[in-house]
Amino acid sequence: xxxxxxxxWSDPDLDTWRDTxxxxxxxxxxxxxxxxxxxxxxxxxxxxxxxxxxxxCADIPEEWGGVGGDFRHEAVVYEEMAxxxxxxxxxxxxxxxxxxxxxxxxxxxKRKYLPRMARGELVGAIAMTEPGTxxxxxxxxxxxxxxxxxxxxxxxxxxxxNGYLAGLVLVxxxxxxxxxxxxxxxxxxxxxxxxxxxxxxxxxxxxxxxQDTSELFxxxxxxxxxxxxxxxxxxxxxxxxxxxxxxRLIIGVMALAAMEGAYQAALDYARERQVxxxxxxxxxxxxxxxxxxxxxxxxxxxxxxDCVHRLLAGTLDTATASMAKxxxxxxxxxxxxxxxxxFGGYGYMEEYVISRMYTDARVQRIYGGTSxxxxxxxxxxx
Numbered sequence: 001x002x003x004x005x006x007x008x009w010s011d012p013d014l015d016t017w018r019d020t021x022x023x024x025x026x027x028x029x030x031x032x033x034x035x036x037x038x039x040x041x042x043x044x045x046x047x048x049x050x051x052x053x054x055x056x057c058a059d060i061p062e063e064w065g066g067v068g069g070d071f072r073h074e075a076v077v078y079e080e081m082a083x084x085x086x087x088x089x090x091x092x093x094x095x096x097x098x099x100x101x102x103x104x105x106x107x108x109x110k111r112k113y114l115p116r117m118a119r120g121e122l123v124g125a126i127a128m129t130e131p132g133t134x135x136x137x138x139x140x141x142x143x144x145x146x147x148x149x150x151x152x153x154x155x156x157x158x159x160x161x162n163g164y165l166a167g168l169v170l171v172x173x174x175x176x177x178x179x180x181x182x183x184x185x186x187x188x189x190x191x192x193x194x195x196x197x198x199x200x201x202x203x204x205x206x207x208x209x210x211q212d213t214s215e216l217f218x219x220x221x222x223x224x225x226x227x228x229x230x231x232x233x234x235x236x237x238x239x240x241x242x243x244x245x246x247x248r249l250i251i252g253v254m255a256l257a258a259m260e261g262a263y264q265a266a267l268d269y270a271r272e273r274q275v276x277x278x279x280x281x282x283x284x285x286x287x288x289x290x291x292x293x294x295x296x297x298x299x300x301x302x303x304x305x306d307c308v309h310r311l312l313a314g315t316l317d318t319a320t321a322s323m324a325k326x327x328x329x330x331x332x333x334x335x336x337x338x339x340x341x342x343f344g345g346y347g348y349m350e351e352y353v354i355s356r357m358y359t360d361a362r363v364q365r366i367y368g369g370t371s372x373x374x375x376x377x378x379x380x381x382x
Contacts, residue, residue, distance in 0.1 A: 008305045009072050009312070017069075018076045024053055029086050033210060040202040041164050041212035042088035044123070051120025056091065057098045064102065065115025071246070071311050075253045082254040083261035085356040088210030092250045093161045097124030097170055099246060100186070104230045104239045109188065113168060122190070125166035127157040127216055128240075138180040138237065142173040142218065144187055150225040151175070151187055153218040156200075159367075163214030164202050167191055171218065172240065175233050184236035186229040189221060196221040207359030244369075245321035249311055251368045252304050252324035255332040255361075256297065262357050263293050266339035269346075269354075286342060293335050300331055319381040326374035329364035336361045 010018075028049050029042070036042040050056050058073035060066025067073060074095055081089070098117050101109055116122045133139050142155025153171055160166075169189045176183035191197055200215030229239065267290060270281040280286050307324045310316035336357050340347035347354050365371045 007301075007308075009075075009308045014072055014076060017073060018080065020053065021055060021077050021080045024050065024055060025080055025084065025086060029081075029089065030084070033086060033088065036088045036210035038209075040204075040209070042210055044120075044165060046089060047120035047123055047165070049120070050089065050091070051118060054118075056094060056120055057114065057118035059095070060098055060102055060114055060118060064110050065118040066098075067118070071249075071308065074250075075308060078250060078254045079257035082257035083264075085258070085261065085353050085360055086210075087208045087360055088212075090161045090211055092254070093126065094124040096243065096247050096250070097126055097168065099243055100126070100170055100229065100239060101188075103243060104186075104235070106226070106231045108226060109229070113188070117168065122167035123162050123165045124168050124170075125160055125162040125216075126170040126172070127160050127163075128172045129157060129159045131156065131158050138184070140172060140174060140184070142171065143177065144171075144173040144175050144185065147222060150223050150227060153187060153189070153221040153223065155218050157216045157218075159203070160214050160216050161367075162212060163216055164199055164212035169216065170229065172236055175236075179234070181237040182234045184240075185233050186236040186239060187223055188227040188229060189218075189223055194221050194223070205363075207356070207362055209356075241318075244318050245311060245316045248318075248321040248325040248368055248374075249304075249307050249316065251364060252307065252321075252328040255325075255328035255364055256300050256304050258357055258361060258364075259293075259297050259300070259328075259332050259335045262336045262339040262354060263290070263297060265352075265354050265357075266290065266293075266342045269343055280342065289338055289342065293338060296331055296335060300328055304328060319378050322369070322374040322377040325368060326371055326378070329361075330371060332361045332364055 028046055054067050055077060057066040058069045059071050062068035077091055098114060101113055113122065117124055130140050130142060142153065144151045144153045153173060155173060167190065169191060171187045171189055173185060173187060174183050175185040189197060196219040198217040200217060203213045205213060270286050271279055273280040275283060304324055307316055307320060340354050340358050343352060343354055346352055349355055
């Protein structure tokens with residue numbers, strides 16, 4: 001059976017919104033996806049096109065230049081991209097950056113940056129991970145020292161999504177090295193005017209080929225005092241922790257949608273592929289595998305949709321969001337692997353979307369907090 005797109009959190013207006021998102025992807029993203037995979041980024045123009053259509057910062061209030069919707073509007077964008085294995089525009093990281101500014105920024109910071117992010121003029125990135133630190137954000141080495149006009153940043157970051165195209169980077173750094181969590185702050189760097197800022201390699205990955213994941217270097221980058229997120233030193237770690245339910249639910253939403261896309265691709269293939277004189281779908285093993293996959297998706301959809309409702313109500317806690325991220329990303333790996341198996345040798349060929357879904361799925365268990373970290377977060381609440 002095909003997967004139904006209706007969600008418990010959807011409504012007719014969101015269905016219309018979904019149609020707009022799909023048209024944008026078909027007209028502006030899919031035609032250039034192969035070239036983007038070759039060069040490692042989608043370029044700035046498609047971001048501006050998305051901004052012109054109001055598809056960026058969809059859950060940011062209109063007073064700050066956003067669409068004025070809620071998380072559901074963002075979720076539709078993530079779902080339709082994930083279902084098609086379109087990974088070049090990391091709109092989720094862009095939205096997360098916008099939410100840090102919305103939730104923690106000063107009035108001046110919101111006024112200066114959010115409208116430009118919504119228009120696609122500034123692509124957002126957040127620079128957390130460093131060589132050797134991984135998930136231990138309290139061990140970061142990037143330093144920011146005070147100057148007469150503000151702050152001077154020195155250090156390097158790696159695995160930064162949107163790093164090559166970023167016009168605005170939130171840099172997680174130590175402003176008081178003697179402290180751990182309380183010595184961490186977030187500084188806003190507008191890259192076009194940042195002397196000493198340098199983008200390193202666009203990193204070669206086994207998946208997410210069109211996504212510009214990069215190294216970033218900060219060699220004495222000076223920013224004014226007003227670029228301290230929220231205007232108060234030492235709040236960086238707590239700012240990061242407060243937005244975790246939003247960030248981890250995004251990964252859960254993307255994982256479920258990718259599972260749905262993989263299932264639909266496998267179902268279509270099984271109907272068309274002839275094996276021993278009849279469609280692959282008529283083989284008992286194929287039917288049973290697809291039945292198992294459809295069941296996993298249905299069960300996962302109920303949980304993730306409930307988490308969406310909780311987020312909208314303001315009651316989604318970190319542990320539950322971590323459960324959604326853990327279960328969905330692990331299930332995505334299993335489901336996509338089983339779907340690829342049904343394609344046989346063709347599933348190993350990059351021209352088939354299932355092969356891209358397979359390699360793209362692997363990182364879902366790593367970024368946003370590894371599965372092991374999710375288990376630790378959940379275990380602490382037992």
